[in-house]
Amino acid sequence: MTNILIALFAYFIDRVFGEFRFIKHPIIIIGEIITYFEEKFYKNSILGGLLLVLFVLSLVSFISISIYLYLGEMPDAVNIVISSLIASMFLAHKMLYDSVKEVLVSPNKREVISMLVSRDTEGMNESDIYKASIETYAENLSDGVIAPLFYLTLFGLPGIIIYKAINTMDSMVGYRNQRYENYGKAAAILDDIANYIPARLTAILIMTLFKQKDVFSFYKDGKKHDSPNAGHPITAMALGLGISLGGDTYYFGELKKKPYFGIGRKEIEEEDVRKALSIRSKIDATVAISLLTLTFVFIKLL
Template sequence: MINIFIAFLAYLIDKRFGEFRFIKHPVIIIGSIISFFEHKFYKDSVLRGLLLVLFVICCVSFVSISISTFLNNLNIVLNIGFTSILASMFIAHKMLHDSVLEILVSTNKKKSISMLVSRDTQNMSESDIYKASIETYAENLSDGVIAPLFYLLLFGLDGIVIYKAINTMDSMVGYRNMKYEKYGKIAAYLDDITNYIPSRLTAVLIMIVAKKKMSLPFIKMAKSMTHQMLVTL
């Protein structure tokens, strides 16, 4: 029950305040740990990639468990309050929401969508832009909102921190190219495993939201679906 209350509060805090810009974001700190290991110990091998995963998870687990132990010694109100604030920093719904909403209201939609996707946007039609917006929102809704909340509910603060560490490793080294093909393999596989259930929960949520929109013409449907998803969540 406590984790449910913490997850609810964490979501509300992120939805209202978003990122706390006056402190260094914990995901940036996790990224620094990943970069440190890569700078010191990189080698294009699966074993070295496994060592990266173990090193990063051990580091973030030590910090997270230490913080959780300290907070558990406080009274329950302070514990829930501080844990919710910390957990909200690993949820990215407000940032995602505002980024996609900006596309809907922008006078230069091609420029706005180019900030969110890596593909060429110059030749995109309006329908392409709204389709890309839905795809971007759906993909990031899973690993930026649903999955963090899922692991927060199951395992508390430690769960959401470790999940974001795995997700950050995948985003930094989980590529199929000459440098990371072997080194990032374990991180990529682990990210796939941890996202297996949350990604399907996200798909169900999107289908529920989109169910009433399917009779509209494509452009109107895409715009309406994106707007409805933003409002609903």
């Protein structure tokens, strides 16, 4: 039950305050650990990447479990407050929402979207920019919100920290290019495994909030994505908005053929982004009701 309360408080701390800019973000520290290992021991092989994963997870697990055990010796109220504050730093709904919303209000939309996506942005028109914004919001609802909450609820503070370490490794080395094709493979596979359930839960949540009759209809297009996970929340968002996302996209100067997700119009408008962002308050309510219900069930069982 403690994990559930921590998840609830952490979510709303992030909702209200977002990042604590006066301290060094723990994700940055994890990134520095990954960079340190790469600088010292990089080897263009699957084994080299596996050693990276083992090193990072061993170190992060030791630190996070030590913190968890230390806080466990404190009074329950103190443990919950401090754990909630720490856990909130591994959630990113406020930052994600604000970043995507900035695309709508900025006079230089192309510059803003370039900070959120890895695709080429120089030749984007407004429809392309809005499409990238919606895809970013949908995909990151999974690995920035639902997945961290999922692992926090199941495994406590170590769960959310270890998950974000896995996710950070993938975001730094999980690329299919000359340097990381082999070195990043273990990190990419582990991230795929870690996100398998949360990505589908996110898709079901999006479908439910948009009142889609068949909440599993996202799977048909979602499975077409290169990633075994990312396509599902993206397709769910497309179906909810009545648009088509995906399609051919330029990366590093090369055109990548991509399928479409959803069955609606392909010209994406500003209002579509606003509608995508509008489910934030419904997500807040769903998280609160779900976690409070779980708390009530645990109290009854005890």
